[in-house]
Amino acid sequence: DAKTTQPTSMDCAEGRAANLPCNHSTISGNEYVYWYRQIHSQGPQYIIHGLKNNETNEMASLIITEDRKSSTLILPHATLRDTAVYYCIVNSGGSNYKLTFGKGTLLTVNP
Amino acid sequence: DTGVSQDPRHKITKRGQNVTFRCDPISEHNRLYWYRQTLGQGPEFLTYFQNEAQLEKSRLLSDRFSAERPKGSFSTLEIQRTEQGDSAMYLCASSLTFDTQYFGPGTRLTVL
Numbered sequence: 001d002a003k004t005t006q007p008t009s010m011d012c013a014e015g016r017a018a019n020l021p022c023n024h025s026t027i028s029g030n031e032y033v034y035w036y037r038q039i040h041s042q043g044p045q046y047i048i049h050g051l052k053n054n055e056t057n058e059m060a061s062l063i064i065t066e067d068r069k070s071s072t073l074i075l076p077h078a079t080l081r082d083t084a085v086y087y088c089i090v091n092s093g094g095s096n097y098k099l100t101f102g103k104g105t106l107l108t109v110n111p
Numbered sequence: 112d113t114g115v116s117q118d119p120r121h122k123i124t125k126r127g128q129n130v131t132f133r134c135d136p137i138s139e140h141n142r143l144y145w146y147r148q149t150l151g152q153g154p155e156f157l158t159y160f161q162n163e164a165q166l167e168k169s170r171l172l173s174d175r176f177s178a179e180r181p182k183g184s185f186s187t188l189e190i191q192r193t194e195q196g197d198s199a200m201y202l203c204a205s206s207l208t209f210d211t212q213y214f215g216p217g218t219r220l221t222v223l
Contacts, residue, residue, distance in 0.1 A: 097206075
């Protein structure tokens, strides 16, 4: 799987949009970008994934650059409950089912 | 709540004892995964089941570790002769397809 690079930590004010970047410059054509988050002492929670088009669901939006070398996860109106470690993972799926987690980005939402 | 449950949520044991954890996946999911997470690190893959067949084991899974998934439903992870280095969060995940894995709350193991 391609390696990802994320900032170690970020801060965001409650109610504002949180934009979490991820670099994956060695991504292959068949690899998806996944985002999971992990709230303290809980299991990881799936957020969203995409291949090359931008994606949106009830939790977040995923913006993937045209060259697919980076992406941004957007939480449109961050709340205190969004404080968590956010993991960006590149995975081709299929027979490559192992998710490779890095250290992620600790997002702290401040009141 | 993702629908994946794990039991127990916390386990404290003494070095040398055996422990067993259970994972109940989402009922229609035929794929089940175990991961381990130590403090400050992301989860690391341990093993994978498709139905009752264990198709892959990580090198992290030493001979003291064994996992089963009888009848392709719940799964157990047993650690024999626990060591202090086994202290970690053990996470179970399940999926219907290969794209999205849903994780349980984890079992936190502390080996004294």
